[in-house]
Structures are given as C-alpha cells and as structure tokens.
Amino acid sequence: MICEQLGEEPDPSRMPLETTAFPAEVQVAFFILDYLPDRYEGMSGTYMGKDWSSAQFFLDLYEVEDQKIVVYFMKTYEMLVVNARAEEAERKRKAEERKKTSAGGGPQYTHNVRG
Secondary structure, eight states: OHHHHHTOOOOGGGSOOOGGGSOHHHHHHHHHHHHSOEEEOTTTOOEEEEOGGGHHHHHHHTTOSOHHHHHHHHHHHHHHHHHHHHHHHHHHHHHHHHHHHHHHSSOOOGGGOOO
C-alpha cells in the first residue's frame, strides 16, 4: 500500500519479513517474547528489555521442546530491539539538541531585553 501511494514498484528486498518466513523455533520465540512485559528505567523512561521472570512459565505452558534454542532466539531478538530503541532515542536527543542550539544561540534573559 505504501509503494502504491508513493507510485513505486514494490521491492521484495526492502520489505519486512513476515513471521512465517522464519523457522518454527524463531516463530515460537517471537510468540513467547510478546507475552513478556517490557521493562523501563524509572527516571529516564529508557527501554531496558523484557522482564524474563515469567519466561519459564510460558516455555512450559506451550511445551517448548528445545527451550535453549528458543531462549537464544528470544535473547537475540531482545538485544536487537533494545539496541534499535537506544539508537532511536539517541537520534531524537541529538535532533532536540540541534533544535535548541539553532533556535536562539544561547539563553535569553528577560532582564536585559528592551521592549
């Protein structure tokens, strides 16, 4: 739909993969990871990853046979998400910094502004 709106031909190499494109263990990892709650750092609101305290419960509940490989994929994906969110937060922080710097060239004080 996006390519249609932009008047472009869809490029399969740029399309995001669907879950079904991955092996069963990776699909299970995505499925269980979605159940785990997210953790955020209290003061800054920085994303810290998933709360893994209930992971074993879900692995047992869904009778995951190869738990080690599924947890490996879960941790790998979590690391990718944490890194992507950190990079996005850094980009936003730098953009805000540039915005503040270019907006006025420094602090303005009302006591020395003539009206």
